Amino acid sequence: MAVGKSITRTEGRDKVTGKAKYIDDYTCPDMWYGKTLRSEIAHGRIISINFSDSFDWSQVVVVDYKDIPVKNLVALIFDDQPLLAESVVKHVGEPIILIAAPSKELAERAIKNIEITYEAFPAALSIEESLSVKAKIFGDDNIFKHYTITRGSVADAFQSAEIVVEGSYFVGHQEQLYIETNGVIATTKKDGSIIIQGSMQCPYYIHRAIKEIFGLSDEQVVVIQTVTGGGFGGKEDFPSVVAGHAALLSRKCGHPVKIVYERGEDFAASTKRHPALIKHRTGLTRDGQLLATEVDITFDGGAYCTLSPVVLSRGVIHAIGPYKCPNVKINGSVVATNTPPNGAFRGFGVPQACFAGEMHMEKIAKTLGISSVELRRKNMLREGDITSTGQKLLYSVGTQEVLDTVIERSDYLSRVEEYKNPSDNKCRGIGLSFFYHGGGFTGSGEEKIKGKAAVELDTHGQVKILTASTEIGQGTKTIFRQIVAEELGISLDSVIFGDTDTSKVPDSGPTVASRTCMVVGKVIQMAAANLKNEIKKLVAQKVNCDISQVEIANGQISCPDVEKLSFTQTAIECVKEHGEIKTMAQYSSPPGIKWDEINYTGDAYPVFSYGADVVEVEVDMDTYEVKITKVITASDIGKAINPAMAEGQIEGGMVQALGYGLCEEVVWRDGKILNNRFTNYIIPTALDIPEMETILVEKPYPYGPYGAKGLGELPMDGGAPALVAAIANATGAFITEIPATPERILAALEAK
Amino acid sequence: MSVQLNINNKDYVVEVAPMKRLLDVLREDIGLTGTKEGCGEGECGACSVFIDGSVVNSCLVPVCQTNGSKITTVEGLSNNELSKLQQAFIDCNAAQCGICIPGMLIAAQALLDLNPNPSRGEIREAIAGNLCRCTGYMKIVDAIEIAATANKG
Numbered sequence: 053m054a055v056g057k058s059i060t061r062t063e064g065r066d067k068v069t070g071k072a073k074y075i076d077d078y079t080c081p082d083m084w085y086g087k088t089l090r091s092e093i094a095h096g097r098i099i100s101i102n103f104s105d106s107f108d109w110s111q112v113v114v115v116d117y118k119d120i121p122v123k124n125l126v127a128l129i130f131d132d133q134p135l136l137a138e139s140v141v142k143h144v145g146e147p148i149i150l151i152a153a154p155s156k157e158l159a160e161r162a163i164k165n166i167e168i169t170y171e172a173f174p175a176a177l178s179i180e181e182s183l184s185v186k187a188k189i190f191g192d193d194n195i196f197k198h199y200t201i202t203r204g205s206v207a208d209a210f211q212s213a214e215i216v217v218e219g220s221y222f223v224g225h226q227e228q229l230y231i232e233t234n235g236v237i238a239t240t241k242k243d244g245s246i247i248i249q250g251s252m253q254c255p256y257y258i259h260r261a262i263k264e265i266f267g268l269s270d271e272q273v274v275v276i277q278t279v280t281g282g283g284f285g286g287k288e289d290f291p292s293v294v295a296g297h298a299a300l301l302s303r304k305c306g307h308p309v310k311i312v313y314e315r316g317e318d319f320a321a322s323t324k325r326h327p328a329l330i331k332h333r334t335g336l337t338r339d340g341q342l343l344a345t346e347v348d349i350t351f352d353g354g355a356y357c358t359l360s361p362v363v364l365s366r367g368v369i370h371a372i373g374p375y376k377c378p379n380v381k382i383n384g385s386v387v388a389t390n391t392p393p394n395g396a397f398r399g400f401g402v403p404q405a406c407f408a409g410e411m412h413m414e415k416i417a418k419t420l421g422i423s424s425v426e427l428r429r430k431n432m433l434r435e436g437d438i439t440s441t442g443q444k445l446l447y448s449v450g451t452q453e454v455l456d457t458v459i460e461r462s463d464y465l466s467r468v469e470e471y472k473n474p475s476d477n478k479c480r481g482i483g484l485s486f487f488y489h490g491g492g493f494t495g496s497g498e499e500k501i502k503g504k505a506a507v508e509l510d511t512h513g514q515v516k517i518l519t520a521s522t523e524i525g526q527g528t529k530t531i532f533r534q535i536v537a538e539e540l541g542i543s544l545d546s547v548i549f550g551d552t553d554t555s556k557v558p559d560s561g562p563t564v565a566s567r568t569c570m571v572v573g574k575v576i577q578m579a580a581a582n583l584k585n586e587i588k589k590l591v592a593q594k595v596n597c598d599i600s601q602v603e604i605a606n607g608q609i610s611c612p613d614v615e616k617l618s619f620t621q622t623a624i625e626c627v628k629e630h631g632e633i634k635t636m637a638q639y640s641s642p643p644g645i646k647w648d649e650i651n652y653t654g655d656a657y658p659v660f661s662y663g664a665d666v667v668e669v670e671v672d673m674d675t676y677e678v679k680i681t682k683v684i685t686a687s688d689i690g691k692a693i694n695p696a697m698a699e700g701q702i703e704g705g706m707v708q709a710l711g712y713g714l715c716e717e718v719v720w721r722d723g724k725i726l727n728n729r730f731t732n733y734i735i736p737t738a739l740d741i742p743e744m745e746t747i748l749v750e751k752p753y754p755y756g757p758y759g760a761k762g763l764g765e766l767p768m769d770g771g772a773p774a775l776v777a778a779i780a781n782a783t784g785a786f787i788t789e790i791p792a793t794p795e796r797i798l799a800a801l802e803a804k
Numbered sequence: 805m806s807v808q809l810n811i812n813n814k815d816y817v818v819e820v821a822p823m824k825r826l827l828d829v830l831r832e833d834i835g836l837t838g839t840k841e842g843c844g845e846g847e848c849g850a851c852s853v854f855i856d857g858s859v860v861n862s863c864l865v866p867v868c869q870t871n872g873s874k875i876t877t878v879e880g881l882s883n884n885e886l887s888k889l890q891q892a893f894i895d896c897n898a899a900q901c902g903i904c905i906p907g908m909l910i911a912a913q914a915l916l917d918l919n920p921n922p923s924r925g926e927i928r929e930a931i932a933g934n935l936c937r938c939t940g941y942m943k944i945v946d947a948i949e950i951a952a953t954a955n956k957g
Contacts, residue, residue, distance in 0.1 A: 700940075
């Protein structure tokens, strides 16, 4: 049995010996280095670009938008983002000029010898300034996208509500802060074809972007992923920009060009989590039954659209959390501001929605004077219940299990009582959050992508996995090998993971949306089942029996009246006789899935994963410093293909979520980030985080591989509200804006 | 200038600019790319190496200061066989994306050299200068604890 075991990481040995090669570890003799000159103003027109006479420009290659052969565009959803600015710049850090030089130092010197003068325009730097159209950035109203979800009649339901609770919540930017910065090497061949190697989540996104920029065919662009040092969404769409720049430089200078960002540049220029202003208005009975919920969500998309409509869509769908409410109205907009474009970050709109929604549940409980545990239990979704989009939850609903588990394990109710009377100037508190996360793309997304994957039997009798799903630390290589070994009934050693190279692997869709295991893993399982069938067929022919009589298990093939055959030996013989055997599979939706894109109703996701977090804190009432003392989390992920790796994902996501709630804050002045460094953008260290208890709950999803559902994003959702609820319970400071810095705690106490 | 270095028990003489960062000398002049750059300002610890037995962020050290020094990088932690610490990192699934792991291993080895039987709190303190964005540190602490136990056996 391979599935359900904590197998060690496929590429583990390389990662602990320093042999794993990340993009910056590659070099070639004739390689040049690329650098980017960026806008220093938030909004304006470029008046002049002056190249200093004191620099010898013949040593370097200069690229601007005029060097772009076909489309000056980063292809994604809307065609609004130029690869290089032409006359107008819309955010600080927008790329304008590129330099390639034989050394990094020379490229840097060249950049310093260019001076750009601007005519500054008014800039809209916040949601409020965008909505008042202080500056026109997108269309006439600065709204990239708007969604509405309507269920029942909120107007009528508010009439009959015994109590109405309102609240307004705000979350700021968060940086993904993968420890490996963005980087690529682009090589232009003599025939004009382009090879991109680099750090990335989605090789086929880059493939498409490069094709559009250069007007090349599928075959003329090859994208190869190198070992990738973390992504968390930050390497979903952004690497298309870096790759496009490096390819332009390579094409012009005739050398392979490496661009690897320094930390400050990566931080200042790349996408972040969308800031959000979220308002709730909730009508209930006096004993806490939800009757009507109205939510108004506004996301700050930054200067260009990137993935914002999709992020908003997920935020809107998850706005009321895992609760049933018969009357719902959710309005969501994402607006343009003169700040760097925001994009994908683990959770993808849900951490924002979850912070607001769960803090609001705390507020409701306090207003009603009932326990927030009781409030959640009373309203939680259970099997057969219907979500805000009208989706009936038919299976794999682990809501009660995850909530009960964390309440019991933390002894939540006793702790609440115990912490009511602090004995010294250290206040203690415990907080809870309860959440869900839809697995895979929203609505008909998976049906549109129709992800493909394949397995191939090679001359050594090994099964090679061919997929564009990337290993970015989350364990793709290992769990896919486990799934294939399990399906074929062979040992893990017989399964290898092929190179992530668009010239060799089919498009499995992007490595995002908690879909790698649940969606692509299922496709891999189907491809393996097809291969198993092919092998059985060949063996049946050979030994002259019926295919149904052939069985493969434990690395052996058995059929009637023949001694057991070794899988590997038989596979080698099959390949010798018939050539390499490759089987492909493609995604198909589970039965009965219906989604109405226009009215935003129906089955938003094939299935949801569920989580509950409990966080305990100790707050120093002199300094308002918060120490996190305990973290317990329960996650219903259907089935853990690899429990140790699943725990690792949850623990890592949880710490990102606690950083979001506690200390991670991007500081801005005039559209410029002031703390684009590790020195002053603070993420949790090993000392900031206590020992965590991570509990896996397995309510199998009938259409996932061995029951597995989405996992990657769920642990990012609930940490911040559980932490902030604990601070509220400890101190009485009800904080509605994160991170919960000492200043915000003090302000909340003073406002009481 | 000409700089003499003993790296992972091998002698090197390199001709480099005196202010070139040790990190770049290791990666570019020696070709040992196991040591990583995460921030370039001594905050993340991805570039940690031993210089004469002390753990140092190699991004902060001009190579001229290391003339005649003995340096150990992640590549020097094992010969043909993995060290107990490296094996424990594999067994505990302590590496995810892996970019912080070379530095993390150096910091952990330094701790075990000084304190063969550390508590989990002491382990956390020892790796507090090494940022990891993937793991939440739990499995890294587990691995170091298990390596310490293996040392005793």
